[in-house]
Amino acid sequence: MSPRSSTEVRPLGVALLGSTGSIGRQTVEVLEAHADRFQVRALATGRNAAELEAQARRLRPAAVSLADEGTQLDLPAGTERWRGGEALERMAVLDDVDIVVVGTGGVVSLRPVLAALRAGKVVASANKETLVSGGHLVMAEARARAGERAAVDPHDPLATPLAWLRPIDSEHSAIWQCLVGERRSAVARLILTASGGPFRDESAEEIAAATPERALRHPNWSMGAKITIDSATLANKGLEVIEARWLYDVAYDAIDVVVHPQSVVHSAVLFIDGSLKAQLGTPDMRLPIQYALTYPERLPSSAASLDLVAAARLDFRAPDEARFPALRIAREAGRTGSRASAALIAADEVAVARFLDGTLDFNGIPRLLEAAVRRFGEGDDQAPDIAALVALDGEVRAAFAAGPVEAA
Numbered sequence: 215m216s217p218r219s220s221t222e223v224r225p226l227g228v229a230l231l232g233s234t235g236s237i238g239r240q241t242v243e244v245l246e247a248h249a250d251r252f253q254v255r256a257l258a259t260g261r262n263a264a265e266l267e268a269q270a271r272r273l274r275p276a277a278v279s280l281a282d283e284g285t286q287l288d289l290p291a292g293t294e295r296w297r298g299g300e301a302l303e304r305m306a307v308l309d310d311v312d313i314v315v316v317g318t319g320g321v322v323s324l325r326p327v328l329a330a331l332r333a334g335k336v337v338a339s340a341n342k343e344t345l346v347s348g349g350h351l352v353m354a355e356a357r358a359r360a361g362e363r364a365a366v367d368p369h370d371p372l373a374t375p376l377a378w379l380r381p382i383d384s385e386h387s388a389i390w391q392c393l394v395g396e397r398r399s400a401v402a403r404l405i406l407t408a409s410g411g412p413f414r415d416e417s418a419e420e421i422a423a424a425t426p427e428r429a430l431r432h433p434n435w436s437m438g439a440k441i442t443i444d445s446a447t448l449a450n451k452g453l454e455v456i457e458a459r460w461l462y463d464v465a466y467d468a469i470d471v472v473v474h475p476q477s478v479v480h481s482a483v484l485f486i487d488g489s490l491k492a493q494l495g496t497p498d499m500r501l502p503i504q505y506a507l508t509y510p511e512r513l514p515s516s517a518a519s520l521d522l523v524a525a526a527r528l529d530f531r532a533p534d535e536a537r538f539p540a541l542r543i544a545r546e547a548g549r550t551g552s553r554a555s556a557a558l559i560a561a562d563e564v565a566v567a568r569f570l571d572g573t574l575d576f577n578g579i580p581r582l583l584e585a586a587v588r589r590f591g592e593g594d595d596q597a598p599d600i601a602a603l604v605a606l607d608g609e610v611r612a613a614f615a616a617g618p619v620e621a622a
């Protein structure tokens with residue numbers, strides 16, 4: 215029940231879920247750059263067998279899992295293939311795993327995250343569902359682990375929930391970095407910055423005619439397709455508002471979104487004395503990934519550091535919820551409760567996939583989100599258990615997988 219600090223001699227054991235994706239590959243880069251500190255024990259992916267094999271040859275994990283179980287794997291000696299629906303959970307609680315890094319999309323990692331936290335492993339997560347659907351479950355575990363540490367030593371760096379459930383998203387990492395050393399009671403507002411996506415300066419008519427090709431051209435960040443489309447609709451920022459509510463235990467009314475086209479200020483915290491702290495950097499996910507792995511330490515990074523003179527100017531403006539209604543829909547779902555936000559994020563996965571395969575127009579994405587939240591999000595059980603969340607995810611996907619989507 216006690217992960218060691220990253221200053222100890224034995225490298226920290228890492229299980230990496232989603233190792234072949236955008237976050238996964240960048241995590242591998244960071245782990246390889248600090249091979250003296252970290253030892254990869256387990257890797258899990260969906261379908262990309264060739265990349266998983268290449269990673270296994272370089273990193274020599276004890277176990278790997280490929281969700282596509284029909285595909286054969288050519289693995290090095292000493293690496294076993296684990297099969298079955300429980301493989302990720304088993305990896306997350308391995309004795310010699312200290313940190314579980316989550317780079318999968320979807321609800322597939324919810325059970326492993328909960329199992330890891332219960333087993334006293336640190337979780338570093340980029341995955342949205344972990345908090346948007348399961349925030350009420352995972353934060354309870356993170357608080358419990360932090361409380362156990364605080365009872366022994368209140369100054370232990372692991373005596374805070376954020377040290378157990380470490381955000382990788384650049385915005386949430388920025389807020390976390392601003393909060394280190396601060397009292398919770400001193401926080402007035404959280405300010406999440408948004409690039410505004412590729413359509414931030416386009417008219418409502420131009421946005422309505424957006425094609426997948428145009429929506430996939432993010433101005434600042436290079437990311438997976440799903441999150442790039444989410445940035446274009448601002449659904450991503452809405453999901454981040456919900457994540458922030460859980461991570462930092464603040465009311466929705468105290469979380470602002472500000473459009474900042476340069477993506478240099480990754481987010482900020484306003485304190486009660488009027489002081490505003492922000493974290494700035496180049497748009498490179500290796501920075502927040504590394505911080506989540508090495509907290510409370512900082513190590514050198516191969517990511518370029520920020521040159522303020524070259525950045526020259528920083529612009530900020532309020533988001534336009536008329537052109538980008540997904541932000542409002544997400545906030546409302548968050549306020550309704552975890553059932554509504556779980557319906558929202560499941561619906562978003564369907565909506566983005568349909569937009570990309572051409573069966574839904576761009577404005578169909580927020581239409582589908584609103585319809586799903588109305589149909590599945592209401593109800594008394596706004597703190598569903600994990601089985602209910604997984605069932606809800608399946609229901610929403612089935613309901614909106616095909617057919618026209620009318621305005622809610």
Ligand SMILES: NC(=O)c1ccc[n+]([C@@H]2O[C@H](COP(=O)([O-])OP(=O)(O)OC[C@H]3O[C@@H](n4cnc5c(N)ncnc54)[C@H](OP(=O)(O)O)[C@@H]3O)[C@@H](O)[C@H]2O)c1
Binds near residue numbers: 236262281322340
């Ligand atoms: N990309 C970013 O910069 C960024 C920034 C902030 C937050 N996030 C969040 O981080 C998460 C991952 O994003 P991403 O852009 O890295 O996505 P991505 O490129 O689509 O990668 C997803 C990863 O999950 C794996 N996977 C899919 N199904 C799986 C299963 N059943 N079991 C195990 N692994 C499975 C995929 O494997 P295969 O490729 O082998 O199919 C892939 O390795 C999302 O929640 C996203 O919103 C991403």
